[in-house]
Amino acid sequence: MIVTRFAPSPTGRLHVGNLRTALHNWLLARKGDDDGAGRFLLRIDDTDAERSREEYVDAIRQDLAWLGLEPDAEYRQSERLDKYDAAFEQLKEAGRVYPAYETAQELELKRKIALGRGRPPIYDRAALAMSGEERAAKEADGISPHWRFKLDREQHIDWEDGVRGPQKFDPAQLSDPVIRRADGSWLYMLPSVVDDMNMGVTDVLRGEDHVSNTAVQVQMFSALHEAGFGPEHCDVIDSFPRFGHTALLVGKEGKLSKRLGSLSCEALREQGIEPEAILSLLARLGTSKPVEPIADRQVLIDGFDLETFGRAPAKFDDAELERLNAAIVHQLDFDEVQGRLPEGMDAAGWHAIRPNLSHVGEAGEWWQLVTGPIDQPEFSEEDRAFLGNAADALEWSDNPWGDLTAALKARTGRKGKPLFLPLRQALTGMDHGPDMSELLPLIGEDEARARLRSAAG
Ligand code: GLU
Numbered sequence: 001m002i003v004t005r006f007a008p009s010p011t012g013r014l015h016v017g018n019l020r021t022a023l024h025n026w027l028l029a030r031k032g033d034d035d036g037a038g039r040f041l042l043r044i045d046d047t048d049a050e051r052s053r054e055e056y057v058d059a060i061r062q063d064l065a066w067l068g069l070e071p072d073a074e075y076r077q078s079e080r081l082d083k084y085d086a087a088f089e090q091l092k093e094a095g096r097v098y099p100a101y102e103t104a105q106e107l108e109l110k111r112k113i114a115l116g117r118g119r120p121p122i123y124d125r126a127a128l129a130m131s132g133e134e135r136a137a138k139e140a141d142g143i144s145p146h147w148r149f150k151l152d153r154e155q156h157i158d159w160e161d162g163v164r165g166p167q168k169f170d171p172a173q174l175s176d177p178v179i180r181r182a183d184g185s186w187l188y189m190l191p192s193v194v195d196d197m198n199m200g201v202t203d204v205l206r207g208e209d210h211v212s213n214t215a216v217q218v219q220m221f222s223a224l225h226e227a228g229f230g231p232e233h234c235d236v237i238d239s240f241p242r243f244g245h246t247a248l249l250v251g252k253e254g255k256l257s258k259r260l261g262s263l264s265c266e267a268l269r270e271q272g273i274e275p276e277a278i279l280s281l282l283a284r285l286g287t288s289k290p291v292e293p294i295a296d297r298q299v300l301i302d303g304f305d306l307e308t309f310g311r312a313p314a315k316f317d318d319a320e321l322e323r324l325n326a327a328i329v330h331q332l333d334f335d336e337v338q339g340r341l342p343e344g345m346d347a348a349g350w351h352a353i354r355p356n357l358s359h360v361g362e363a364g365e366w367w368q369l370v371t372g373p374i375d376q377p378e379f380s381e382e383d384r385a386f387l388g389n390a391a392d393a394l395e396w397s398d399n400p401w402g403d404l405t406a407a408l409k410a411r412t413g414r415k416g417k418p419l420f421l422p423l424r425q426a427l428t429g430m431d432h433g434p435d436m437s438e439l440l441p442l443i444g445e446d447e448a449r450a451r452l453r454s455a456a457g
Contacts, residue, residue, distance in 0.1 A: 002032030003202045005041040010056035013264040014063045016316060017249050020282040024205050026069045027283060027304040041199060042071035046078045047186040063265040067275045077191050084186055087194045087229055094227040099145030100127030101138045123175035147180040149220060157215050162244030162306040169215040177216050189213060193220040201241050208245040244306050247286055250313040272359030277325035286314025293327035326358040342367045352438035366434065370442045374429035376455050383422045386412060388456035390423060396445040401437040426455035
């Protein structure tokens with residue numbers, strides 16, 4: 001059974017970068033779902049009370065629902081603090097966390113000194129060397145400690161990454177991470193591990209900006225196992241989750257970070273981008289599979305395979321998203337869009353107009369060609385006579401456009417553009433647009449004749 005999770009912090013709107021991670025995790029869970037047992041979890045990482053906002057929690061749920069990536073269960077870290085406390089106490093007993101008293105300024109100074117000496121800025125473990133009296137003195141001065149996780153420098157870190165292949169880290173090259181602030185609040189690192197264990201997450205799939213977190217977290221998983229953080233705290237897992245780190249998403253011109261506001265799920269929805277276009281792009285970007293407009297999610301699920309992911313940054317291109325969107329719109333059925341169409345537009349209307357749209361929201365402008373009023377151009381005298389002829393020749397049948405153009409061809413000898421363009425202009429006010437054989441029946445006989453007569457002057 002596959003269990004994945006998407007773990008956003010509710011400090012802003014979801015953007016293409018985190019939608020991509022959500023989608024990958026959803027696809028992986030659904031792909032492992034043959035027996036109906038794959039699970040995709042939403043975990044709200046809201047331990048940072050100051051920056052987390054309820055409105056963003058709601059927005060995350062809405063965005064995922066709009067994309068059709070609904071989770072099988074939702075958890076909130078702020079409701080699970082007792083679990084983190086339990087893990088913390090166990091790690092403390094096992095000697096894997098220690099108190100530290102340095103201020104931010106002291107740490108910054110140490111960092112600068114190390115860099116100045118050409119050394120990597122690894123925490124020097126000064127706090128670990130403190131004696132009981134030294135600690136007591138700090139406490140007596142009213143200084144509460146923050147807490148660091150003690151990496152085991154003897155235990156080298158490696159894992160087989162689903163995207164990046166074998167990964168190795170030397171723990172001596174890493175700082176013992178701060179896991180808890182002096183006020184008792186949690187930083188990201190330990191709660192995430194506790195949750196992954198507790199929720200039986202089998203696959204942690206996220207962006208490569210988390211690779212160095214994984215190095216530390218791999219040791220946290222081991223430390224918790226060794227400390228006996230067992231079945232009474234967590235349900236299932238007795239082995240490590242698999243890890244996969246996807247290459248970052250970049251813009252055509254480099255980093256996406258500055259543009260993320262305009263690439264939020266909300267902004268894309270307001271621009272008229274369809275969920276299927278976003279999913280089609282984000283499922284395949286950075287993989288060896290072609291990006292194609294795929295409206296059927298099962299095709300995306302079946303084709304999802306970490307083996308196809310490359311290590312080079314995945315390039316996000318707005319123009320590609322727009323192209324996919326138009327292609328997706330052209331595939332949408334009437335019942336999928338009905339609620340978003342102008343009043344009175346029926347399945348035949350949607351079918352006629354759909355090929356002209358890049359966004360569903362443009363349907364109204366085109367539908368006005370049917371309902372009127374339309375703006376006709378000025379016609380030459382010759383064209384006016386031709387259009388008068390057309391008004392007389394118009395006969396209503398199953399195929400009024402085919403019959404009309406055939407009759408006019410026979411009567412006037414016109415063909416090609418001189419035959420079709422004035423008719424289109426008189427009937428729609430436009431030089432181009434939907435297929436006239438579909439549009440004319442929608443305009444209707446009386447209105448069509450009236451438009452031809454008014455054009456004839
Ligand atoms: N809240 C973290 C983030 O948004 C989660 C990372 C993870 O997937 O573990 O970066």
